[in-house]
Amino acid sequence: MIKIPVFNIKVLVLPIATVAAISGAELLFNGGRPLGRPLNGESTGNAGKTAMLSEVSLGKKPAGFIDHSLVVSPDGNHIAFVVKQGSTKSIVVDGHVGKGYPDIPEQALTERGRDPQIRFSPDSKRVAYVAQDRSGYFVVVDGLQGNPFESIAVGAPVFSPDSKRVAYIARREGKEVVVVDGVAGPSFDYVEAVPIRFSPDSKHLAYPAKGVNSSIAVMDGKEIDRAQLIGFIRFSNDGRHHAYVALNGETRRVVVDGVPGREYTQVGNEILFSSDSKHVMYRATGAGGNFIVLDGVEGKYRGIIRENEYDFGPDGKPLYIVEREPEEMYCIIGQDVLGPYQRVSGMPRFSADASRVAFAVTRMDRKQAVVTDGAAGPPFDLVDTLGFGPKGNRLLYTALRGAKHFTVLDGVQTEYDAVAMSAFSPDGEHLALLVKIDGEWVILVDGNKRKAPCDQLSQLVLARGGKHLALVCQRGGRQVPIVDGAGGKAYDHVGEIVFSASGSSAYIAIREGKSFVVVDSLEICEFDASQAPLIVDGASSLHFIAVKNGEFFREQIRFEK
DSSP: OOOOOOOOEEEEEEEHHHHTTOOOBOOOOOSSOOSOSOOSOSSSOOTTOEEEEEEEEEEEOOTTBOGGGOEEOTTSSOEEEEEEETTEEEEEETTEEOOOBSBOOOOOOBTTBOOOSEEEOTTSSOEEEEEEETTEEEEEETTEEOOOBSEEOTTOOEEOTTSSOEEEEEEETTEEEEEETTEEOOOBSEESSSSOOBOTTSSOBEEEEEOSSSEEEEETTEEEEEESEEOOOEEOTTSSOEEEEEEETTEEEEEETTEEOOOBSEEEEEEEEOTTSSOEEEEEEETTEEEEEETTEEOSOOBBOOTTSEEEOTTSOEEEEEEEETTEEEEEETTEEEEEESEEEEEEEEOTTSSOEEEEEEOTTSOEEEEETTEEOOOBSEEEEEEEOSSTTOEEEEEEETTEEEEEETTEEEEESEEEEEEEOTTSSOEEEEEEETTEEEEEETTEEEEOSOSOEEEEEEOGGGOOEEEEEEETTEEEEEETTEEOOOBSEEOOOEEOTTSOEEEEEEETTEEEEEETTEEEEEESOOOSOOEEEETTEEEEEEEETTEEEEEEEEEEO
16 A cells, blocks of 8 residues: 655644635646535625635655656545656655656657556555566556566556456567456457456456457456457446357357357447346347347347447336337337337436436427427427436426527426526526526526626526525626626636535636635635646535645645634
8 A cells, every 4th residue: 555655734724815815836636526515604705714724745846757647646635746867767656756767658648648657546545557677567556566578558557446456468478468466367469458447346357358360258367258259348337247249250149147149240339237237238230120139138129229329227127219210210218119209319318316207309290399207298499408407306408489498397388588508406406597588688596586697607506405606707708706696806717616515615717827716705725727626525624736836735725613
């Protein structure tokens, strides 16, 4: 396990106005969860509040620091990067410099960026990377050097979901091997599925590899099957089942837990397990076109079934869209057949509590409608947006009929001149709308009307319980956050505004190259740049990684009244 050195721990108790003057730091957090857990303070005012700022040094930014090598742990508490000192390179983790090597390879810059050289485990407690010396390439895990190989791909180490195991692909004597927990498996011409992955329960690792005259399926270091070609091996959510496609000649079979299914001329790219791991489904092609195979049994509805138009519902029932004839489509949900429709616009959507299902269609008369729980709603010229609330089962969609716009909330239709934006509260119980009524833009919160401060918004956010509202106006090329009717400062960019459970608002904003952490409309901290959201880790605190005067810090702000 990595050891996290603790340097100077500084604690300052300051009035909010003083904290707002702190400057010269660079926010570097680039992974983890977004701001979402509560901060203290019911009022958006700041009278009587103090902020306790504490910081833990993670070491100075050394000479030879390689900027693009910096990575942050998933929990946002640790950093690691590569430093070049003379003829050697080392990994630095929270200020602790590791062993020097002639090289720690990096991937060349591509259009999609660079894959990280350093890998943190999912629990943020372990670190792995590839290094090189005269003996060859090897993986270093928690400071311990593995066996050398001819080559190992940059960023090759893969941790298991429980963070206890490590695997990677290496090459020796012209062959590729998969190394799991330091033990090399059998040699192959090459491993056909990259990157390799552990099962969700971390107990298994399976992959297809190319042998002399065939493709070989390997599970936990042992051969389990051979075919002309074997596809990616998938696991069920509980890790107890696996499936893959085996190609021989012109036919394909799906093999589930070692048992081959029927032969087909084509099989879809996706083999899907239900969320409870009890069922497996895939698309196949035979007489009459495409059809779904569920637990080895062919479905009776045939036609055109496109990729990404079949899946399991949250209840484990299959759902898919089939085009029987041109412009004659049906939606199959379990045993229910809905249609015909001229078109089905996307897969059915389920409510958060899985009690309701809805999807948009173009009817045979070319009018559009939303089908909810099997029943079609009123006809429109266009169904524009469709979605359930984040919790519960409230359904909102927007649509157009002629020159008028409509919202339909849980089946209740309301007419407006225009509908621009909508936002549910996190509990799904309340709704905010930006709409135009009688030529004037207004904001409606659960039907209560107020004049909109501008007609161009980039954000509309409603707090839990519907008690607080935030929005961002576009004014003169700048963005102005407004919380509960009180306007903030103008910025070049305002990041996502999130409310805590107690009603405090927080966001990251950029102005003239500087980034600010803003809580309850006050600039709490100032930095040189921002690369990711804040992390909230308590009822009244948040933390982030910063650089100040050439030194890395883990900063924590705690608010007290």
